[in-house]
Amino acid sequence: MPQPVKDRFDDVPRASGRVGAHRAEAPGMNGWLVLLWSFVAALVLIVVGIFVALLMMGRIALFPSAEETVAPAPEATGVVDTTYSVMILNATPEEGLDDQLRETLLNAQWPDDLISYSPAGQQDFAETTVYYVSEADQQAAIGLADLIGGAHVEQSDFYANLNDPEQKQLVIVIGLDRSSVQPDATEAPAE
Incomplete structure (x- = not known):
C-alpha cells in the first residue's frame, strides 16, 4: 500500500487537552x-x-354578543261593554253563584235583558272562565273578567249564540275556584 503524501499539518505538534470551541465544556446548569x-x-x-x-x-x-333586552309585553286591559249579552253558567255544586254574579253585573249597570243565567251541565269546572267567540270580542271579555273580580279569558265558539248570530255574546262559566262547596268525590262521573 502506498504511503500518504505529507502536508503542512503533519508537522504541527500534538498538544494535550481539548482544542476548539466544539470541545468546550458545557456551562453548568443549576438544578x-x-x-x-x-x-x-x-x-x-x-x-x-x-x-x-x-x-x-x-x-x-371570547366576543360575547350584546344581550337583547326584551321589554315585557304590556298587559291587556279590557273594556267593559254593556252591549254584549252575557250567559252565566254555574258549573259548581253550590247553588246561587250564578244569581250572585248576575247581581254583580246588574250593579255595574249591565242591562237586565242581556243577562241570562242557569246551572251548567257539570259541577266540577275548575277555573272561572269568560269565553268569547271572535278576536273583536277579546277586549270586552277581558273587561268583563276584570269586572267580576278576575277570571280566565279564553276564545271558543262552543258557546256561540246560534239563534242570534248578530248579537255579541260572552259566556261566564263559574268554576270551583269561586265555590265554597266542592263536588262529592263519591259521585260517579257523567258519561
Whole structure:
C-alpha cells in the first residue's frame, strides 16, 4: 500500500487537552432553575388547556354578543261593554253563584235583558272562565273578567249564540275556584 503524501499539518505538534470551541465544556446548569422553568411551563400549559376546554364547551365566549333586552309585553286591559249579552253558567255544586254574579253585573249597570243565567251541565269546572267567540270580542271579555273580580279569558265558539248570530255574546262559566262547596268525590262521573 502506498504511503500518504505529507502536508503542512503533519508537522504541527500534538498538544494535550481539548482544542476548539466544539470541545468546550458545557456551562453548568443549576438544578433548581431547571425545576422552576419546568413548573412555569407546566402551569402555563394547564391554564391554556382549561381556557380552551371552557371555550369549546361554550362556558365562556371570547366576543360575547350584546344581550337583547326584551321589554315585557304590556298587559291587556279590557273594556267593559254593556252591549254584549252575557250567559252565566254555574258549573259548581253550590247553588246561587250564578244569581250572585248576575247581581254583580246588574250593579255595574249591565242591562237586565242581556243577562241570562242557569246551572251548567257539570259541577266540577275548575277555573272561572269568560269565553268569547271572535278576536273583536277579546277586549270586552277581558273587561268583563276584570269586572267580576278576575277570571280566565279564553276564545271558543262552543258557546256561540246560534239563534242570534248578530248579537255579541260572552259566556261566564263559574268554576270551583269561586265555590265554597266542592263536588262529592263519591259521585260517579257523567258519561
